[in-house]
Amino acid sequence: MAQHFDFEKPLLELEQKIAELQKFSKEKEIDLSPEISKLSRRLVRLRKEIYENLEPWQKVQIARHSERPNFYDYAPLLFDEFIELKGDRLFADDRAIVGGIASFQGIPVTVIAHVKGKDTKENILRNFGMPHPEGYRKALRLMDQAEKFRRPILTFIDTPGAACDLEAEERGQGEAIARCLQTMSNYKVPIVCTVIGEGGSGGALALGVGNAILMLENSFYSVIAPESCASILWKDPGKAKEAASALKFTAQDLLKIGVADEIIREPLGGAHKNVKQTAEEISKVISQSLAKLREESPESLKTKRYEKLRAYGEFEVKVQEKLDCEGAEK
Amino acid sequence: MFKDIFRKPKYITINSSPTSQRNLSEPTQVLEQTSTRKELPDGLWVKCPKCGEVLFKKDLNENQRVCTECSYHFRISARERLDHLVDPGTFEEWDQELESINPLGFPEYEDKLEEARNKSDVSESVLTGQGKIDGLPIVLAFNDEKFMMGSMGSVTGERITRAVERAIELGYPVIIFSTSGGARMQEGILSLYQMAKTSAALGRLAEHHLLYISVLTDPTFGGVTASYASLGDINIAEPGALIGFTGPRVIKQTMRKELPAGAQTAEFNQDHGQIDLVVERAEIRSVLARLLRYHQEGAGYGSTL
Numbered sequence: 001m002a003q004h005f006d007f008e009k010p011l012l013e014l015e016q017k018i019a020e021l022q023k024f025s026k027e028k029e030i031d032l033s034p035e036i037s038k039l040s041r042r043l044v045r046l047r048k049e050i051y052e053n054l055e056p057w058q059k060v061q062i063a064r065h066s067e068r069p070n071f072y073d074y075a076p077l078l079f080d081e082f083i084e085l086k087g088d089r090l091f092a093d094d095r096a097i098v099g100g101i102a103s104f105q106g107i108p109v110t111v112i113a114h115v116k117g118k119d120t121k122e123n124i125l126r127n128f129g130m131p132h133p134e135g136y137r138k139a140l141r142l143m144d145q146a147e148k149f150r151r152p153i154l155t156f157i158d159t160p161g162a163a164c165d166l167e168a169e170e171r172g173q174g175e176a177i178a179r180c181l182q183t184m185s186n187y188k189v190p191i192v193c194t195v196i197g198e199g200g201s202g203g204a205l206a207l208g209v210g211n212a213i214l215m216l217e218n219s220f221y222s223v224i225a226p227e228s229c230a231s232i233l234w235k236d237p238g239k240a241k242e243a244a245s246a247l248k249f250t251a252q253d254l255l256k257i258g259v260a261d262e263i264i265r266e267p268l269g270g271a272h273k274n275v276k277q278t279a280e281e282i283s284k285v286i287s288q289s290l291a292k293l294r295e296e297s298p299e300s301l302k303t304k305r306y307e308k309l310r311a312y313g314e315f316e317v318k319v320q321e322k323l324d325c326e327g328a329e330k
Numbered sequence: 331m332f333k334d335i336f337r338k339p340k341y342i343t344i345n346s347s348p349t350s351q352r353n354l355s356e357p358t359q360v361l362e363q364t365s366t367r368k369e370l371p372d373g374l375w376v377k378c379p380k381c382g383e384v385l386f387k388k389d390l391n392e393n394q395r396v397c398t399e400c401s402y403h404f405r406i407s408a409r410e411r412l413d414h415l416v417d418p419g420t421f422e423e424w425d426q427e428l429e430s431i432n433p434l435g436f437p438e439y440e441d442k443l444e445e446a447r448n449k450s451d452v453s454e455s456v457l458t459g460q461g462k463i464d465g466l467p468i469v470l471a472f473n474d475e476k477f478m479m480g481s482m483g484s485v486t487g488e489r490i491t492r493a494v495e496r497a498i499e500l501g502y503p504v505i506i507f508s509t510s511g512g513a514r515m516q517e518g519i520l521s522l523y524q525m526a527k528t529s530a531a532l533g534r535l536a537e538h539h540l541l542y543i544s545v546l547t548d549p550t551f552g553g554v555t556a557s558y559a560s561l562g563d564i565n566i567a568e569p570g571a572l573i574g575f576t577g578p579r580v581i582k583q584t585m586r587k588e589l590p591a592g593a594q595t596a597e598f599n600q601d602h603g604q605i606d607l608v609v610e611r612a613e614i615r616s617v618l619a620r621l622l623r624y625h626q627e628g629a630g631y632g633s634t635l
Binding site: 164166169170171175177179181183185201205206209221224232248249253257259305306309310313316 | 427428429430431433434436437484485487488491513514515517518519520521522523524525526527529530532533534536537552553555556557558559560561574575576580581584585589590593594602603604
């Protein structure tokens with residue numbers, strides 16, 4: 001049975017009512033088409049109204065939806081071919097991050113993606129999309145290859161965060177992420193990062209140092225999970241909804257802040273309503289982004305990526321202490 | 331950011347001295363403190379959370395806030411550390427004029443900043459500048475845990491990045507003393523990207539063949555461990571310092587069992603290959619000076635020390 005959210009209840013009720021009327025009119029052979037079409041029109045309106053005005057917390061629910069398409073759902077629709085390559089050559093193959101080489105509209109690319117499972121069994125295998133250090137080191141190995149063979153890098157971000165168990169600590173989770181950040185900033189090939197679901201903190205950022213940051217309409221990208229934020233600040237994980245608004249982490253917020261470069265449209269109600277259509281939109285936006293970046297020289301790709309990072313941060317410059325704001329720098 | 335995670339277990343020590351009893355009889359005062367700084371009510375005495383010894387505060391400060399009995403390393407402010415480390419009169423502080431704003435309009439953030447400025451003697455969670463150690467010029471950064479748990483916001487990231495960029499211009503090595511709960515949640519995605527910004531700047535430093543020494547001190551966690559603190563050519567830690575990506579409380583919740591004794595300490599991290607050297611506070615200056623000598627200009631292939 002499909003998973004529905006509270007805010008979708010009015011839609012479900014209306015859909016049910018229409019179905020009942022249709023059934024009734026068929027059984028009793030009574031023409032109810034004026035009523036049915038009236039309700040159908042209302043349904044379209046209501047759908048638009050609800051889905052186009054989603055609260056941050058509702059977007060979080062959609063981004064984490066158990067039926068939300070993951071990288072494996074999109075891969076056959078985005079690429080002519082995808083050859084998965086495994087292992088970090090140091091310890092293991094992490095299933096929460098997958099990678100390989102692919103043909104994107106005929107262009108050879110290196111692809112790195114977080115993958116969450118679709119059911120409990122797969123989620124255990126993939127640690128709920130939470131990578132261990134070996135996942136990040138696999139990503140690094142494959143991205144180094146991209147640099148070596150001059151292939152653009154496409155990353156797909158979808159993780160609640162990096163693995164938070166003792167094994168991850170023992171194998172240097174912090175160092176693995178830090179190394180990704182530093183090395184990605186050095187590459188001279190185009191890097192396009194797309195947040196397809198959940199962008200959870202450092203574990204997401206490790207694949208997020210790009211020339212272009214794209215975000216699906218209902219994805220979010222945050223320094224901390226709203227539940228953790230609420231529990232640290234207000235000692236109440238129940239206030240996650242408030243935290244979700246305060247953290248300003250939706251695709252629309254990030255576009256405004258200047259971290260996201262573009263928003264990729266999703267079908268009404270979320271990507272899971274139509275995977276093919278979503279993949280087409282992703283493909284279109286990545287293709288445009290890549291076309292622009294492929295015109296840049298290797299050196300300029302690196303410099304511009306650095307300058308992009310360099311611009312993140314908002315603060316004020318005080319001429320003298322105790323003096324009022326002299327102007328904010330962006 | 332994971333301020334609560336670092337609350338260490340409270341230690342109960344049996345000590346027959348009257349001062350210690352006075353402390354135990356007034357527990358409310360003690361509870362307000364973070365565990366490592368259990369100051370006695372009159373402010374003249376401090377009890378060591380490790381061995382329970384009651385120390386004269388003046389003696390403790392003169393000993394660089396290291397317990398004279400058991401060598402427990404108390405937390406130390408950025409300015410105190412600076413005073414102990416840098417050659418007198420050589421330090422020049424940079425970018426003090428950069429101050430945090432509330433870019434997301436996050437609830438209560440301004441109040442927290444104000445509180446942190448009053449509580450500490452720094453204007454943000456990091457202090458940067460240039461100075462000399464044993465006559466050798468270097469660029470330095472010190473986190474201060476009294477400023478919002480040393481968390482990294484836009485100004486923290488900007489100060490560190492500017493310091494590293496200036497080190498490249500000057501051709502100086504960089505030493506960063508970290509202590510931080512991680513990225514600062516009140517600045518959201520902007521805080522998160524300071525991790526990438528500082529790491530990228532250190533990447534540039536590396537391309538210029540300049541040395542970066544990271545000194546990790548108690549506690550270093552989250553986004554700071556996952557950025558500049560882990561990227562040293564040489565990573566040094568203070569004895570007993572808690573260092574990790576995820577805080578111990580969250581790990582405990584994830585694993586549904588107690589962490590083994592000593593997990594996430596400097597020594598644990600060294601055993602697992604993350605730290606080159608564990609160095610006592612009293613030794614750090616001489617160790618850094620020795621390391622710096624190997625990395626002076628012209629100290630490359632064919633030269634002599």
